């Protein structure tokens with residue numbers, strides 16, 4: 001247990017190191033200059049710009065810049081935004097809530113509808129409903145999220161006027177849960193679509209796979225009712241691959257949030273990331289990158305732990 | 320430890336757990352009476368597959384029937400049809416077309432036709448009056464449930480016990496199938512057990528509700544030779560204790576001699592010979608069974624050698640394109656044009672309890 005855990009942590013550290021180097025290189029080698037915004041200010045001289053560049057550490061060699069950034073991060077200093085000089089961690093945490101609410105709602109929606117559709121299809125294999133669910137899932141999976149975002153906005157906001165097209169609540173109005181929910185529905189649904197399709201396909205295959213196993217025949221030979229067989233024998237076994245999917249879906253949901261937040265001007269981490277890229281706000285961009293990478297690897301550790309709980313074969317075999 | 324073909328001392332009482340009664344004579348009413356069982360798998364593309372055709376046989380209380388025949392001759396399909404396990408049971412997939420009759424005497428003394436019984440009524444019989452042990456103990460147990468859970472759910476389903484009440488009977492079942500440390504075993508998972516232990520657990524599950532009929536579909540085929548022998552001994556011992564009847568599907572002729580009262584030989588979906596074990600092994604009449612049993616001609620010799628089925632030149636015909644007349648004729652050394660390849664044959668009685676499906680059995684018997 002501890003050995004496995006230590007090696008997991010080691011692998012997590014390596015992953016994070018690779019992510020940080022790659023991210024850092026890509027950011028700094030991409031065209032663009034964090035000082036471009038200041039360069040256009042009236043009265044800004046080249047000398048002043050140079051001093052700023054020096055003060056921000058941008059004139060140092062790239063490896064040195066990386067080491068400085070890493071050293072600071074390891075002491076808990078995430079740096080400050082180039083734009084408004086706020087501490088990076090404060091900015092990220094300020095946007096985290098909105099993303100978690102959006103992604104969490106989407107995840108719940110996706111799991112419930114997707115798993116339900118998958119179960120339905122698996123228990124009625126070959127039926128018309130089963131085929132329909134399969135085709136619908138494939139269609140959902142092959143259309144990009146932003147397209148659904150734009151279509152939903154044009155349909156439900158512009159055409160029908162049922163739901164707001166963006167933002168987290170009505171600007172200027174006092175906060176109300178109903179208003180918040182209204183703003184949440186469209187982006188959460190759009191973000192959930194592809195994930196729900198994945199859940200449906202995956203659940204169907206996992207359950208169909210379990211249904212074909214010999215021990216299901218044993219359960220039937222025991223005289224158990226179909227309901228008992230489903231709840232005790234099928235679901236317990238199908239749960240294992242579904243836990244894996246939950247782990248895999250976590251980063252996917254985060255990257256989906258990036259697109260969705262942008263389309264719906266949702267003030268979460270995803271939009272913050274795109275903004276930081278636009279302004280070459282390296283500290284914020286790197287901060288978000290590292291933050292998400294930690295979340296994703298932590299998610300996979302949690303998944304593994306859950307898997308161990310759910311599958312007796314992975315628990316330490318008692319002698 | 321030779322068991323005489325009729326050497327049963329026990330007979331299942333009408334009430335489970337009642338004191339064993341005296342040995343019934345051969346005329347005792349059958350526990351199960353299968354008549355003209357036919358199973359046809361229909362396919363969306365391609366011709367139908369008649370997996371079993373016109374199978375008729377009886378199983379008397381306490382009797383052991385050995386069902387033998389080459390692979391894909393229809394043995395498992397016969398067993399599964401009797402258990403009602405060929406359709407998926409969950410509403411999807413129609414399953415094969417099953418015709419015929421299988422009259423079974425339930426533990427509450429009703430006679431029912433297993434083939435036409437609605438699923439809920441069949442469920443009450445499965446695992447209680449008729450149990451089944453399958454070939455592969457590695458895959459037949461649920462990997463994520465404990466041994467205790469998998470045995471106790473039968474008792475909870477059929478005997479209405481609560482989880483707690485099943486503990487004592489589960490432990491006693493595990494002891495009866497020869498497993499040590501049953502208190503410890505109940506919280507174990509299948510992957511922690513050897514193949515032989517798992518098959519003992521499967522047998523414990525099958526015996527939990529004191530069935531009157533056990534169907535064992537090649538229960539030892541997947542096990543090592545030494546383990547095979549022990550499982551077989553266990554089954555015979557349990558049969559002596561409970562008086563249950565057994566349909567034992569096997570490839571192993573030695574096993575047939577050890578365990579069977581009657582032998583039913585299947586070939587290409589049909590029962591081709593059915594006789595008491597001594598007659599079947601000593602004087603088989605149908606050329607296919609003769610090849611199976613003749614190479615080692617006597618009952619004692621078979622018993623001593625524990626032979627597997629000999630291989631016969633040629634192969635079992637594709638069930639979709641069975642030969643005209645006798646389906647064995649392309650492989651038969653006694654084949655003659657006319658009688659053998661014109662009409663589908665019906666079983667005939669050579670003696671009152673020896674049936675054979677062959678156009679030339681009289682001449683063959685004279686040899």
Ligand SMILES: Nc1ncnc2c1ncn2[C@@H]1O[C@H](COP(=O)(O)OP(=O)(O)O)[C@@H](O)[C@H]1O
Nearest residue numbers: 360368370389390391392393394395396397638
């Ligand atoms: N679910 C199924 N669908 C179609 N054909 C089947 C099915 N199950 C068995 N069969 C066919 O029925 C025949 C008998 O099979 P089986 O009873 O399993 O043979 P065995 O004697 O080896 O137990 C075989 O030809 C097999 O291909």
Ligand code: SF4
Nearest residue numbers: 645648651659677678
């Ligand atoms: S009927 Fe003819 S072909 Fe068939 S087993 Fe008898 S002798 Fe052989």
Ligand SMILES: [Mg+2]
Nearest residue numbers: 391394395536
């Ligand atoms: Mg078989």
